[in-house]
Amino acid sequence: MFKQLNKDFPASIVVFFVAIPLCLGIALASGAPLFSGLIAGIIGGIVVGSISGSSLGVSGPAAGLAAIVLAAITNLGYENLLLAVVIGGVIQIGFGFLKAGIIGYYFPNSVIKGMLTGIGIIIILKQIPHFFGYSNDPQGDWAFFQVDGENTFSEIFNMFNNISPGATLIAIIGMTILILWEAVLSKKGKFFKLVQGPLVAVAAGIIYYLVTRDSETLAISQNHLVNVPVPDSFDSFIGQFTVPSFEMIGTLQIWITGFTIALVASLETLLCVEATDKLDPHKRTTPTNRELFAQGTGNVMSGLIGGLPITQVIVRSSANIQSGGQTKMAAILHGFLLLISVVIIPNILNYIPLSVLAAILFLVGYKLAKPSLFKEMYIKGWKQFVPFIITIVGIVFGDLLIGIGLGLGVGIVVILIKSYQNSHFLHIENQNNGNKTIKMTLAEEVTFINKGAIIKELNKLESDSYLIMDVRKSRYLDNDIIEILDDFKIKAAEKNIDIEVISERGTIKNPDSYQQFFELEKKPA
Structure with a gap:
């Protein structure tokens, strides 16, 4: 892990700057103490990063759980929420032993790419007000309909009449530094690769705040700065930690909340x-x-x-990847940086303008939602493009799980349509004296999903036709399909249609029972 430290350490600094406002914002959006978000970020970096087998994934508090946490704190209290979190963790460990992680492999690529793009768009939209020094909403308020009654777009429209010149100026300076560092300076020497652009942008933001804080027009107000809790003493620092109450461990509501946390957290992690x-x-x-x-x-x-x-959180993970992280040491180091910062330098962190952090997240969002990706998915065809777009829309106007659910649902519909279409092949072999010979080749697996397509084709057969049914490739025929074929015998006799079935063991003409035929066909000799 230490072999790539020259790349992992700079990446960890970037992830650290991305994580600070997210940890605090998600705690605020969840109705929890601000310090609880930092605890989750530290544990996610050091503990989860050390145990995980992910090379680039970074874990921490997630916006997707904010609504669940807020409801739990409101109904159960904070200490009982902590008990539910512990129970949820135990359930997740059980999921791991039960090998439930395989679920993550059953999500289509189009949905995963849609998820990444949707999150990238949300990052950009949510950071626009912060970039211009307007929004006081928590950074974790990622839902379209926000806790203050506003929505993503109304926040942007409100911003135009409330732009802060100082916050906007340093955000533009920070963005310029980031683009210049990545496009030009990073190629000029080792120093510019070791010292990352986001670190320079944040340093510039701190200097700007200190220099202009007495200015009437260019100063940045306190509510547009990072807000890390600052303890007065060691005892007050220790006092920020809270232990769960185990008195209600036998309460059904606690276990329901714990299972909900485990399920949602596991799904988000696997995605x-x-x-x-x-x-x-x-x-x-x-x-x-x-x-x-x-x-x-x-x-x-x-x-x-x-x-x-x-x-595991895609915003932090993608920031890690884009900053050149190579191993999980970057995630672990970011956790230690969070720990050191809240213990030693919380006052310095509180000088960082949120608009500079918004500039950093802007670039993260753009790299996730590049316009070229839309063109690429469109070229691949509607079966890829439609689930991709539906996932994006669901995430932007709902949340992560809604978007994934809609995208997956559309993906399943696409599968059903293609399965309906590909249950068999039907074509005219020849035509002699007006009598048509039609050959139908059944697919390897034919299920009840294919009933409509097969019935439609059988009903289209004209009188006095000769149907050749090839089942040599079929390995599974649903009982519903066998009943359709058995029922068709009556109509075939009335329309004078002869049926010849070609199997691996020979040819059978007008079989008495397709059920018996299928059992004979599939049983070993």
Whole structure:
């Protein structure tokens, strides 16, 4: 892991700057203490990063769980939520032992790419108000319909009359530094590769704030800066940690909440694992069962000391990949940087303008949602493009699970349509004296999904036709299909249609029972 430290450490710094506002914002959106988000980020980096088999995935508090956490805190209280987080972690560990991680491999590529693109678009849309120094909403308020009654687009429209000149100026300067660093300076020498552009942009933001804080027009207000809790003493720092209450461990509601957290966190993690592996330049494969075990362990530890539930998060993971991270050491180091910063330098962190962090996230979002990807998916055809677009729309106007669910649903419909179309092949072999010979070749697997297509083709056969049915490639015929063929014998006799069945063991003309024929065909000799 230490062989790539020269690349992992700079990447960890970028992920650290991305994680700080997200940890705090998600805690705020969840109705939890701000410090709970930082705890989850630290555990997600150090503990989950150490156990996980993912080379580039980064874990921490996730916006997708904010609504669940908010409802749990409202109905159960914060300490009981922590108990549910611990229970959810134990359930996730159980999922890992039961090898439930295989579920992650059953999501179509079009849906995964749609998920990445949708998240990229959300990142851009949500950071526009922060970029111009308007929005005071938490960075974790990722839903389309927000907790303050606004929505993603109304926030942007409201911004135009409330632009902060100072925040906007330093955001533009930060964006310029980032683009210049990546496009030009990073190719000029080792120094520019070791020191990442985001670090320089953040340093510029801090200097700008300190220099202009007394200016009437260019100063950045306090509510547009990072807001890390600053303890007065060691005792006050320790006092920020909270332990769960185990008094209600036998309560059904606690277990329902714990299972909900485990299920949603596991699904989000598996989706992000699949997406991260696709972004990995080396195309490494993450062991999903081990990932569930790692996430479960992290959630147990996070819940025990007052942290929010944890998942693998694509925003942090993609920032890691785009910044040149090579091994999981980048994720671990980002966790240590979070820990060191909240202990030693919380005051310095509170000088960072949110608009600079928005500039960093802008580039992360753009790289996830490049316009060229839309063209690429369109060229691949509607079977790829439609689930891709539906997933994006669902994520932007709903949330991650809604988008994935809609995309997956459309993907299943596409499969059903193609299965309907490909259940058999039908063509005219020859035509003699007005009598048509038609050959129908059944596919390898024919199920009840194919009933409509087969009935339609059988009903189209003209009187006095000769039907050749080739089942040599078929390995499974659903009982529904066999009944259709048995029922068709009556209509075939009335229309004077002869049926010849070609099997691996020979040819049978006008069989008495397709059920008997199929059993004979598939049983070993």
